[in-house]
Amino acid sequence: MFSNLAIDVALGLIFIYLLYSLLASVVQELIARIFNSRARLLTKGLRRMLEEDDHSKDLGWFGKFTFFNWFYELGWSVVYFFEPFRKNPFLRKFYSTPSIRNLGENSATSRPAYISPQIFSQTMLHLLRGSVKEHAGTDAQAVKTALTLNTLHLVPDTQEHLLQLFEDAHHNIPAFRINMESWFNETMTRASGWYRKQTQTWLLFIGITIAALFNVDSIAIARILMKDKNVRTEMVQLATSRTPAYSAITDTLIRKNILHPDSAFFRADTSLRVFVGDTSLIGVYAMLRNDAGDAANVLGISRACITDTSSGHPVLRCGYTHPFQQNSWLIFGGWCITALAISLGAPFWFDLLGKVVKFRTTPPPDNSSGTRQ
Known part of the structure; x- marks a missing residue:
């Protein structure tokens, strides 16, 4: 079994990107339904x-x-x-x-x-x-x-x-x-390409909004994963436990919602309509929000308001509590990286997560030269 710092950091980041890509896809689908x-x-x-x-x-x-x-x-x-x-x-x-x-x-x-x-x-x-x-x-x-x-x-x-x-x-x-x-x-084949392009643009804008609202700072997250072994371990466990559920969401909500082999454009009876109705879609969103909260708690990244009395007068100050989030430009850069990652789409990150998990759980090769005569 391969388990080292680089692989675990990569697995943690990929899981974060998959989680928020799915969340962005759900939001994008709700917008697409509202505006038909x-x-x-x-x-x-x-x-x-x-x-x-x-x-x-x-x-x-x-x-x-x-x-x-x-x-x-x-x-x-x-x-x-x-x-x-x-x-x-x-x-x-x-x-x-x-x-x-x-x-x-x-x-x-x-x-x-x-x-x-x-x-x-x-x-x-x-x-x-x-x-x-x-x-x-x-x-x-x-x-x-x-x-x-x-x-x-x-x-x-x-x-x-x-x-x-x-x-x-x-x-x-x-x-x-x-x-x-x-x-x-x-x-209609070209129209499906227009829709993919439109979806990717929407995911980019939704991604930067989600990154700011949920404080998904890729730079800070990478630094935390590299420095804290306990956080890495918990993130790996969280990624492993949530992968089966995300597999169903990715396959049903996204992959089968693009094109059907025998259709010119979008089928009216796609799996999305059958499996994920409006109410169920909100349920998926709630589940992903809960997972996002769990991930934030593991990473310890949050915003908080404190009363500063150093000047002699109580002043309410709101900001970021983690020591890795003290530079506003780095925070914004981390959000932009997250938005770009989200725009790649959940299928990309799910496939990559599967490859990393498989590589991580593969036993190392036996390099023994055999029994000496």
């Missing part, structure tokens, strides 16, 4: 497919620079948050169809968080076919007429792309639907 983030990202993906969503040309010469584009797009994101169908009449019509509208959970979250590729192609076909009120002949002729005359008032790029997909299918409706489903899958 998945449905909004799905709408953004459909907007990119079906409507013109490139605002860089509005900036003129400044649109050549990423810096200006980023802030301009951020402003449009705020606009779309309150008006998701602004200047998007076709997208509003798409969401108004019964096949899409009925997927919403309720009136508060009327837009679904997941649409299957088959439902997308079916809805598009219904819209194209139904836009030609007076048509004779087959569905293929109706779709061809709708796309050629642009009866749905699609933006030129979308109209041209759908025409090309229809021609690639040789005017065969089942093949045309398959082409639209492939197009949808490609866009």
Whole structure:
């Protein structure tokens, strides 16, 4: 069995990062539910497919620079948050169809968080076919007429792309639907990447907030673990005892909540909805808060208010009690390190914790040269 200072310090730090990464993930998931983030990202993906969503040309010469584009797009994101169908009449019509509208959970979250590729192609076909009120002949002729005359008032790029997909299918409706489903899958794969990027940004901001509120100072924690053997031992025991529970949370709450192998975006029946409802999510949060308190007690890092009478008059002073937390700049630096670590996500730290624990419990190799003759 390997057990030395470096391994135990690393194990303690990794456990702290895993604990607060899980806590941040729970907070981020609660925020995502409150603001219906998945449905909004799905709408953004459909907007990119079906409507013109490139605002860089509005900036003129400044649109050549990423810096200006980023802030301009951020402003449009705020606009779309309150008006998701602004200047998007076709997208509003798409969401108004019964096949899409009925997927919403309720009136508060009327837009679904997941649409299957088959439902997308079916809805598009219904819209194209139904836009030609007076048509004779087959569905293929109706779709061809709708796309050629642009009866749905699609933006030129979308109209041209759908025409090309229809021609690639040789005017065969089942093949045309398959082409639209492939197009949808490609866009939604990128939408899942947008969501991962958004989640990581949220975790960074939530991480710095948690680090400040809970005083998770990575620099001070590392120094404590290096100096105090009893603290190291207790942290190792705490990490070992909590690993099974964190395994279930990490697998169910985070890993299975990203993508399902047979989905284009987020499935409506993900394990998160089944296993971790709103009430259970709060229960997980309470459990992690309790573990965070236990870890803080082991480390001995806390804030306190004392009455200072050195000046002759009682003055209430609030600050940090641990001797390793006397430099405010180091404390802030420790918080920033914690925030960056949290932004890496709980799966990263859980996998790393498992590797360190396995290495620590591996018996040392037998270097004996054997019995002498």
